[in-house]
Amino acid sequence: MALSVEAIKGLVKQNAVHKSVYTDQEIFDLEMERIFGKIWLYVAHESQLRNPGDFVRTRMGTQDYVVTRDEQGQINVLQNRCTHRGATLCNSDRGHSSRLVCGYHQWMFDMSGKLRGLPHRESYPASFDLDAEQNSLKRAPRVASYKGFIFASLSETGPSLEEFLGPMRVAIDNLINRSPTGELELCDTAFKLEYKANWKMHHENANDTIHPGVVHSSSVMAARQHRGEPSSFDFGQTQEMLQGNNFSKKEWEAIELVALPGGHSYMDGIYRSKLLARKESDPIRDKYEAMLHEVHGKERTDEILNLDRFNNLIYPNISINAQYHQLRMVHPVAPDRTLVVSQCFRLVGAPDEIYHRAVRFLTTLSSPASMIYGDDAAIFERCNQGLTGSGDEAWIDMSRGMDIDRRLPDGGTISAATEAPIRSQFDAWLGYMTQGV
Amino acid sequence: MNDVIISSTVADATDAQLSAVTKFLYREAQLLDTGRYAEWLDLLADDAVYWIPAKPGQTDPKAVPSIIYENKDLLSMRISRLSDPRTYQTVPPPRTRRIVGNILIEKVDAQSDSLTVNSVAFVHEYRDERCRLFSALCTHVLRETDTGLKISSKRLDLIDCDSTHTAFMSLL
Numbered sequence: 343m344a345l346s347v348e349a350i351k352g353l354v355k356q357n358a359v360h361k362s363v364y365t366d367q368e369i370f371d372l373e374m375e376r377i378f379g380k381i382w383l384y385v386a387h388e389s390q391l392r393n394p395g396d397f398v399r400t401r402m403g404t405q406d407y408v409v410t411r412d413e414q415g416q417i418n419v420l421q422n423r424c425t426h427r428g429a430t431l432c433n434s435d436r437g438h439s440s441r442l443v444c445g446y447h448q449w450m451f452d453m454s455g456k457l458r459g460l461p462h463r464e465s466y467p468a469s470f471d472l473d474a475e476q477n478s479l480k481r482a483p484r485v486a487s488y489k490g491f492i493f494a495s496l497s498e499t500g501p502s503l504e505e506f507l508g509p510m511r512v513a514i515d516n517l518i519n520r521s522p523t524g525e526l527e528l529c530d531t532a533f534k535l536e537y538k539a540n541w542k543m544h545h546e547n548a549n550d551t552i553h554p555g556v557v558h559s560s561s562v563m564a565a566r567q568h569r570g571e572p573s574s575f576d577f578g579q580t581q582e583m584l585q586g587n588n589f590s591k592k593e594w595e596a597i598e599l600v601a602l603p604g605g606h607s608y609m610d611g612i613y614r615s616k617l618l619a620r621k622e623s624d625p626i627r628d629k630y631e632a633m634l635h636e637v638h639g640k641e642r643t644d645e646i647l648n649l650d651r652f653n654n655l656i657y658p659n660i661s662i663n664a665q666y667h668q669l670r671m672v673h674p675v676a677p678d679r680t681l682v683v684s685q686c687f688r689l690v691g692a693p694d695e696i697y698h699r700a701v702r703f704l705t706t707l708s709s710p711a712s713m714i715y716g717d718d719a720a721i722f723e724r725c726n727q728g729l730t731g732s733g734d735e736a737w738i739d740m741s742r743g744m745d746i747d748r749r750l751p752d753g754g755t756i757s758a759a760t761e762a763p764i765r766s767q768f769d770a771w772l773g774y775m776t777q778g779v
Numbered sequence: 780m781n782d783v784i785i786s787s788t789v790a791d792a793t794d795a796q797l798s799a800v801t802k803f804l805y806r807e808a809q810l811l812d813t814g815r816y817a818e819w820l821d822l823l824a825d826d827a828v829y830w831i832p833a834k835p836g837q838t839d840p841k842a843v844p845s846i847i848y849e850n851k852d853l854l855s856m857r858i859s860r861l862s863d864p865r866t867y868q869t870v871p872p873p874r875t876r877r878i879v880g881n882i883l884i885e886k887v888d889a890q891s892d893s894l895t896v897n898s899v900a901f902v903h904e905y906r907d908e909r910c911r912l913f914s915a916l917c918t919h920v921l922r923e924t925d926t927g928l929k930i931s932s933k934r935l936d937l938i939d940c941d942s943t944h945t946a947f948m949s950l951l
Contacts, residue, residue, distance in 0.1 A: 561860050710947055720946070
């Protein structure tokens, strides 16, 4: 029997959550049903699906899905499971095909998921209908694209994608505006990293400004004590990124945390301390900015490039870093297992070196051998270890800043150095887990 | 055969060269396994590049992300972090044992006094109650200098480079 609404409500207090939200299988299963099984999830980028027949494999919650562009040019989000015996149909990350053919008994589906043929048709009962819905691949009933970012929902009803994204649309708009052609291309190579802890820990960490100075102190120190001069090898980017986690108290307080309804959040003003900011002398950047001036004019270009929002978390499954053209998908695997997929975008038309910087950023932050991410993963795993085990009650604190959050006129809060993003995530979580049940 | 680029011919290297290269690679393995990272760094030429591609057969380290693509300078930061007790990934410290074998000199370039050497490395890592095996095809370009052989580049093609990983920090 599923947990009652009252029982779920009892797991979240204003200032703390019960540890079971991170460890309990039953709660995890309910999350898959009521959050990942209902609300909009980012599934693919249109640059991966330029032509009819293109497909890319993705996940919705713990389920394997494939996003296709069919002969009519429509985008479909289909479960990657043959309706005959359940085998996965698509076994590569992406590709091009006119049919999805099962490798078991050769059931054949078109790219819109319709069953088109199977061997030994004559031995099936007369009632067997190729066109019957149960024979087509299961599809996400709602698919929508916001400027090339494809989202899908496994629920027939709910808010529109634009409503769901709300102010987070700005992150996507800004990323696109940074491209001289307005076009983005998602890079082929993705880092796929698994950590042994709950998916929510990733999001709770993303817009937390206190942990970097602690968790990342070893990489901060390595960079600070480093004597070498930046060479053309990476123009000092790696060192700067490592040092970028060295916030002073004053800097923490200058970074505004915007926590929005729906669990979305971002950090505003992270570049005010000038780390990772534009260099005074930077011919590549000059060339790139000149391209943007052509398109937007100087004033608008400055507005676009100065929009200073870091780690734009679109709850519950992606984070966008528009300045460095990064995208991260977070897939729950089990209560204590999470898959993080990180990629970057090429701004079509921008100098190649701008893309090389995005690639360097991706490598430094999200590679399995990252000097930054490795510490985060280690701490998530320590949290998981600390929370595992039965027979005791524990409440996980999220009270920092509770009394200093300022309300935003259109909903949400703005504050500095607080845990407001975590509280907004649990607000949304509780809503999704208890409404319409 | 993978799409990792290996020439089909083996260079006409002398036994003395093969013996020197073998000793050098064993020595490198020993330094890495015993955590003598500063000494390991000394094996690298000043313009050395260390590369672990993220894609099989990867040829472009700039427009395609890599697991690691660093020069000696960046490696020195990586190493100083490895020795820092605040690095969570080193508490408790990982242990590694590696076997380097199948050593073949692929190319002898008399002009630059350099040798291209292929080898296979199995690096067995123990960390935090878990064991893990890294399998790599290594391509070293070694330069003969006045102070002995130096690494001018080292590339490790992991058999699972494009797979799902957990974070790691042991030097391969």
